[in-house]
Amino acid sequence: GQQVMQIPQYQHVQEGEDFTTYCNSSTTLSNIQWYKQRPGGHPVFLIQLVKSGEVKKQKRLTFQFGEAKKNSSLHITATQTTDVGTYFCAAPSGSARQLTFGSGTQLTVLP
Amino acid sequence: GAGVSQTPSNKVTEKGKYVELRCDPISGHTALYWYRQSLGQGPEFLIYFQGTGAADDSGLPNDRFFAVRPEGSVSTLKIQRTERGDSAVYLCASSPRGSGRANEQFFGPGTRLTVL
Numbered sequence: 001g002q003q004v005m006q007i008p009q010y011q012h013v014q015e016g017e018d019f020t021t022y023c024n025s026s027t028t029l030s031n032i033q034w035y036k037q038r039p040g041g042h043p044v045f046l047i048q049l050v051k052s053g054e055v056k057k058q059k060r061l062t063f064q065f066g067e068a069k070k071n072s073s074l075h076i077t078a079t080q081t082t083d084v085g086t087y088f089c090a091a092p093s094g095s096a097r098q099l100t101f102g103s104g105t106q107l108t109v110l111p
Numbered sequence: 112g113a114g115v116s117q118t119p120s121n122k123v124t125e126k127g128k129y130v131e132l133r134c135d136p137i138s139g140h141t142a143l144y145w146y147r148q149s150l151g152q153g154p155e156f157l158i159y160f161q162g163t164g165a166a167d168d169s170g171l172p173n174d175r176f177f178a179v180r181p182e183g184s185v186s187t188l189k190i191q192r193t194e195r196g197d198s199a200v201y202l203c204a205s206s207p208r209g210s211g212r213a214n215e216q217f218f219g220p221g222t223r224l225t226v227l
Contacts, residue, residue, distance in 0.1 A: 006153075033215070042202060042218040043154060088153050097167055098144065099216065101153030 004091050006102030014110050019076040021105035023089035030092055032065060032072045033099065038085040046074075046087075079109045113137070115219035117203050123225045124193055132188040132222045136205030143186050144216060145178055146202040154202055160186060193226045200224070 005024045013019050023032065031050040035043035047056055049065035049072060056063045062075045076083055086106045090099040116135040124130050136143050141162055146154035156170040160180045168178070175193075180186040190197055200223050204216040 042220050045215045048215065097159045098156040104153050
């Protein structure tokens with residue numbers, strides 16, 4: 001089945017530093033979604049990217065979808081302690097109704 | 112409005128026992144998904160319902176796992192003869208519709224299942 005590889009697995013940053021997580025697939029994706037899961041919480045939808053080369057911004061978060069639609073990234077500028085959590089990318093697979101999640105990047109922000 | 116709710120929040124059972132996990136999706140959402148999440152991993156797809164029918168159950172690991180959604184709203188995930196390896200957080204998600212393309216999924220808080 002489809003696999004979505006996500007790196008790094010862990011990232012520790014000082015508050016105010018930037019953070020990036022990357023997601024890669026061996027196959028072309030119809031779209032990709034990003035979710036955030038706070039410690040002890042459940043995944044919460046952040047955004048969906050559909051178009052080749054698409055870039056979307058949400059305040060300090062910038063999401064990119066690669067030209068070949070095989071990779072994506074999430075960049076956070078000037079991290080804050082509220083950014084702590086695990087960030088997952090997820091892509092449709094199988095019947096195209098299920099999501100295949102990456103293994104996530106756990107972000108720790110040190111004050 | 113109310114989000115996706117799941118009960119119980121925690122379930123501890125003994126190996127070999129039967130358990131039922133319940134999911135109440137957001138009102139009006141026709142698509143419902145069950146996922147399983149182990150520590151340090153992303154959610155793993157189990158089954159997808161569109162209305163009352165299981166449209167895709169390809170993620171169920173074996174025939175000990177079964178899920179129903181008889182009236183197209185509440186769903187129950189049933190696990191027979193539980194094994195220690197079944198211990199995980201079971202997440203339910205719903206979305207307004209299931210189409211050929213994945214849509215934003217709204218996740219519930221999950222049920223943490225521990226099999227002793």
